[in-house]
Amino acid sequence: MAGTLVIWWPAFTLGAYGAIYFNTLMTIWAVATTVLFSGVVLRSRGAIPWGGWIALALPSTWIILAIMLPRGGDFHFIQYFEMALTLVGAPILTWLLSKILVPDYATLSLFHRLGAVGATITVGILAYLLGEFNYLFLTCTDFSVSGNQPPTDCAERASIRRY
Template sequence: MSEARASGTPVDKSHDRDDAKAARIAGVIVVGMCAAVWWPAFTLGAWGDFFFDQLLTIWAAATGAFFVVVFFGRSRRRWWRAAALLAPSLYLAANFVVQPDASDVATLVVAVLGALVAVLAVPTTVWVLARIIWPEFGEEVSPRRRLVVIGVVAFVAVASFLLGANQARFMTCGEFTLSGNSEPPGCTPDSVYDD
C-alpha cells in the first residue's frame, strides 16, 4: 500500500485526469489528421496527381482557418500559422500565372508546390484548426505526444502513398469504377480474378 494511502492522506488524481484529457485530445487530432491525409496521399500514389476536389477542399479549409487565425488569433505565433495556411492559395495563384509547359522550370516549381500542398497542407490545416478549437492541445499536450501525432500522420501519409502506388496488387480496375473514380494507370483488370 502506498505511503499516502496508509497515512490517510488523499491521493491527488488530477494529474491522471489531465494526462487522460491530453491523450484524448491527441487521439482526436491523430484520427482527424489521418482521415484527412490518406486520400490525397493515396491518389498521389495511384494516379500521380491529386484531384481538383481535394485541392479545393484543402484551399477552402485553409482559407477559412487563415481568416480565423488572422482575426481571432491571439498568439504571437499566429502570423506563422497564417503564412502556412496561405500555401494552397499560393499554389492556385501560381497556376494562374504560370502557363503549363512541360519544359518550363516554373511548371516544375508549381508541380512541386502542388505536391507539398497535397501532402503538407492537409495536416497543417488540421493542426492549426485543432489548435484553434482546442487551445489545450498546445498547452496540455507534451512535446513528446506532439511528435507522436506528427509521426503517426507521416506514417499514414507515406503508407497511403505506397498503397496507391501498389494498388494493382490488391484492387481491381472495377473497384475504382464502381466507387466513381477513374481507373488509375496500371490497375488490375477484373478478368484476372474472374477465373
Template sequence: MSLGPDQPIASPPPRVAGVVVVGMSMAVWWPAFTLGAWGVFFFDQILTVWAAATAALIVVIFRHHEDRNRLGRAAALLLPSLWLVLAIAVDPGDDSLNLVIDVLGGSVAVLGIPATIWVLARIIWPEFGHDLPLRRRLVVAASVAAIAVVSYLLGVNHDAFLTCDAFTLSGNSEPPGCRPA
C-alpha cells in the same frame, strides 16, 4: 473552463491527440493513395486544402484572442492561396515555373492537410499543442506520416487488392496497371 493564475494548465488527455491523429489520417490517406496509384494529386484534393486553409485563415485573422503565433499561422495558411495564384498567373508554357508550381501543389496536398487540421485544433483548443508533451506530438506526427506512407504504398500496389472495376464503380478513372476483374 477558467483557470486561476496559480493553476497550471493540465496536459490534454491522450484521447484528444487521438482525435487529431484520426482526423489528420482521414484527410491525408486519399491524396497519398492517389499519388501512389496515378502518380499525381487530383485538383479537387488541392482545392479542398485551399478551401480549408482559407477558412482557417479567416478564423485566425478575425479571432479576438491573443495569439503570439498569429502571423506565422496566417503565413502558413496562405500557402495554398499562393499556389493557386501562381497556378493561375504563370504561363502554361513556362516549364521551369510550372515545375515549381507542381512541387508547391504537391506540398500543399500532402503537408497542407495535416497542417491546417493542426492549426484548427490549436484555434479550438489553444493549449493543445503548447501543453502536449513532445513525446505525444512526435507520436501524432509519426502516426500521420505512417498512414500517409502506407496509403502511398497501397496506391502503388493497388493491383494486388483492387480491380479496374473497383475504380470505375467508385467513379474514379482506372489507374495505370489496374487488374481487370
C-alpha cells in the same frame, strides 16, 4: 483526424496515378482558408504563430500562381508546388487545427503534440503505399464504379471472389 482526412486521398492518388488532382488541392485550400479565417476570429487567443499564417496562405498562393502562370509547356514548378503543398500541408494543418480547437493544446507534452502530427504523416505514407500497390486489393472496376479513371497498373479482376 482533420489532417488525416486531408492527406489520405492525395497520398493514395499520388501512389496510384503518380499525380495529385485539382479537387484534392481545392479541399486543402478550403480547409486552410477556413483555419485562416478562424485564426483571424480567434487571434486574441494567439492560436496561430506567424509561421502558421504563412503555411495557411500557401494554398491561396498556389491558386494565384496557377492563374498567373502559363498552362502546359515545360513549366513544371507548379506541379512540384502542388505536391509539396499537399504532402507538407496536411501535417501543418493538423498541427494548427489542434492548436486552435483543443483548448489545452499548450499543456500537452511535446511527445503528444508530435504524435498527432506523426499519426497524420504515417497515414499519408500508408495511403501512398496503398495507392502504389492498389492492384493487390482493388480492381480496375473498383476505380471505374467509383467514378475514377483506373490507374495503368490496376488489376483487371480479383483473384478471389470478394462479394
